[in-house]
Amino acid sequence: MEEELDIHRPLSVGELAERTGVAASALRFYEERGLIHAERTTAGHRRYARAQIRRVAFIVFAQRVGFTLEEILAELDKLPRDRVPTGADWDRLTEAWSERIAERIAELERLKRGLTDCIGCGCLSLERCKILNPYDRAARRGSGPRYWLGDRRGRG
Numbered sequence: 584m585e586e587e588l589d590i591h592r593p594l595s596v597g598e599l600a601e602r603t604g605v606a607a608s609a610l611r612f613y614e615e616r617g618l619i620h621a622e623r624t625t626a627g628h629r630r631y632a633r634a635q636i637r638r639v640a641f642i643v644f645a646q647r648v649g650f651t652l653e654e655i656l657a658e659l660d661k662l663p664r665d666r667v668p669t670g671a672d673w674d675r676l677t678e679a680w681s682e683r684i685a686e687r688i689a690e691l692e693r694l695k696r697g698l699t700d701c702i703g704c705g706c707l708s709l710e711r712c713k714i715l716n717p718y719d720r721a722a723r724r725g726s727g728p729r730y731w732l733g734d735r736r737g738r739g
Contacts, residue, residue, distance in 0.1 A: 593622065593630035603639040610639070618642055618656055634667045641673075648680070649687050 600607040613619045614629070619638050621629040638659060645655045658676055662668045 590633055593632055594635075596621075596629045596631070599631045599635060599639070602636055603643070605639055605643065613639070613642060616652055616656065618652065618659060632667075637668070637673070641676075645680075648684055650683075 594602065596607045596610055599605075599610055603610075605613075610619065610631075611629075614621055619631070619635045619642075621631050621635070624630060641659070642652075642655055645658070646652075650658075661676055662672055
C-alpha cells in the first residue's frame, strides 16, 4: 500500500535536495540570493514549502537555457508573493522565454555547423584556413574566434 503524502508538510533542505536533484549547498546558495525561500524552525533549521520544488525546477531549467542567476531572480520576482503561483502564472512567465530559447538554439546550431569549419581563427584546420581565412583576414575584426562570434566571412 502506498504511503499518503502530506503535501502541507514543509521539506528539510535534504528532502528538497533529494526531491529536486539539486545539492543542498546549491539550495542554500539559492536561498541566500533570494531565488527560493525557507522558513526557519525554532532550532534554526530550514523548512521549504513544496511550492519551492517548482521554483528550483525553474532555476535549473533557466540555467540550462543560459540565463544568469540575476536574470532568473528578475523573472521569479514577477511571480505573486501572497499565494502559491498557479499554472497560469508559470505559463505567463515562460511565454516570454520562447524568443530567448530560439536565439540560444540558433546560436548552438551555428556553433555546431562551425565545428568542422574555419572559426577565423582559432584554428581547427590550417588546410581549410587557406581557403576560408587566407592571410588571417579575420584578425582585422578583433580577437577570438570571429566567425563563431557571428562575424561573416568575406568582409575584410
